[in-house]
Amino acid sequence: MSEHQHSPLRGKIALVTGGSNGIGAATVRALAGAGATVVIGYHQSLERAQALCRELPGAHHALRIGLEDQASHAAAAQWLAQTFDQVDILVNSAGFTQRIAHADTDTLDPDLFNSILCANVGGTYAVTRALLPLLRRSDSAVVVNLSSVSAFTGLGSNLAYCAAKAGLDTLTMSMARAFAPVRFLCVSPASVDTDFVGGRSRAELEKKAAQTPLGRVVVPDDVAQAVLACATHLRTATGARIVIDGGHSL
Numbered sequence: 001m002s003e004h005q006h007s008p009l010r011g012k013i014a015l016v017t018g019g020s021n022g023i024g025a026a027t028v029r030a031l032a033g034a035g036a037t038v039v040i041g042y043h044q045s046l047e048r049a050q051a052l053c054r055e056l057p058g059a060h061h062a063l064r065i066g067l068e069d070q071a072s073h074a075a076a077a078q079w080l081a082q083t084f085d086q087v088d089i090l091v092n093s094a095g096f097t098q099r100i101a102h103a104d105t106d107t108l109d110p111d112l113f114n115s116i117l118c119a120n121v122g123g124t125y126a127v128t129r130a131l132l133p134l135l136r137r138s139d140s141a142v143v144v145n146l147s148s149v150s151a152f153t154g155l156g157s158n159l160a161y162c163a164a165k166a167g168l169d170t171l172t173m174s175m176a177r178a179f180a181p182v183r184f185l186c187v188s189p190a191s192v193d194t195d196f197v198g199g200r201s202r203a204e205l206e207k208k209a210a211q212t213p214l215g216r217v218v219v220p221d222d223v224a225q226a227v228l229a230c231a232t233h234l235r236t237a238t239g240a241r242i243v244i245d246g247g248h249s250l
């Protein structure tokens with residue numbers, strides 16, 4: 001096997017927001033395994049991000065990036081510019097939700113709606129905006145947004161989360177047009193076995209998975225491999241959505 005086949009991302013700089021847990025952490029492992037230098041964006045979990053850093057082959061870094069914290073986006077852009085001069089891969093995996101029945105509009109009051117919507121889509125926009133000058137210095141830049149089948153099924157942990165992911169899908173298309181040759185893609189899972197939805201049990205995930213064509217629970221590495229493929233193989237795909245759901249949404 002040639003060096004390129006073994007380490008197709010050697011020399012590439014990747015930032016993964018939400019890299020301290022779940023899908024983001026699996027993506028960090030996949031990108032580092034393919035030879036990239038990875039910056040792990042964390043929010044509350046500094047220790048988990050540092051432990052992940054130590055576990056990876058090669059030298060990697062951890063940076064605090066809060067979705068609602070624009071100063072952290074500017075600081076990250078400045079640090080990346082000074083340290084690497086460019087960014088080749090941005091994976092926007094940071095996000096949060098709460099489980100609220102769609103008919104329960106008492107709990108999802110307008111303030112909570114706006115905070116979930118703005119952080120998940122507006123925060124992702126703000127991070128991307130801050131890093132665009134560095135992405136444009138790369139000759140192979142790609143931005144991968146972790147979206148969800150909620151964007152087009154309208155089913156998901158709450159109304160605002162579904163709206164946020166629909167917004168993210170549209171933003172991905174618009175930015176793909178506006179900022180080519182930087183490529184923008186969505187990777188869109190249904191339920192993935194992580195801590196993302198508080199109170200969701202493994203038994204619940206297995207029950208749901210049993211009703212899908214592939215019949216198995218989607219795990220973080222399944223999603224990470226799709227993100228990796230966006231960087232390594234999908235060279236002419238932009239503005240598109242890659243659905244990773246075992247056929248759940250069929």
Ligand SMILES: NC(=O)c1ccc[n+]([C@@H]2O[C@H](COP(=O)([O-])OP(=O)(O)OC[C@H]3O[C@@H](n4cnc5c(N)ncnc54)[C@H](OP(=O)(O)O)[C@@H]3O)[C@@H](O)[C@H]2O)c1
Pocket residue numbers: 017018019020021022023024041042043044045046065066067068092093094095096119146147148149188189190191192193194195196197
């Ligand atoms: N799991 C699923 O079923 C599923 C399905 C479809 C789509 N997704 C999408 O996949 C992405 C990753 O989800 P996951 O399952 O990996 O969730 P997770 O295991 O809960 O991890 C969430 C990550 O986001 C970070 N984060 C949370 N709130 C943040 C904030 N306000 N600012 C910055 N970072 C923040 C966390 O950082 P700290 O731990 O450092 O605080 C953590 O690294 C999300 O965008 C989610 O919408 C997930």
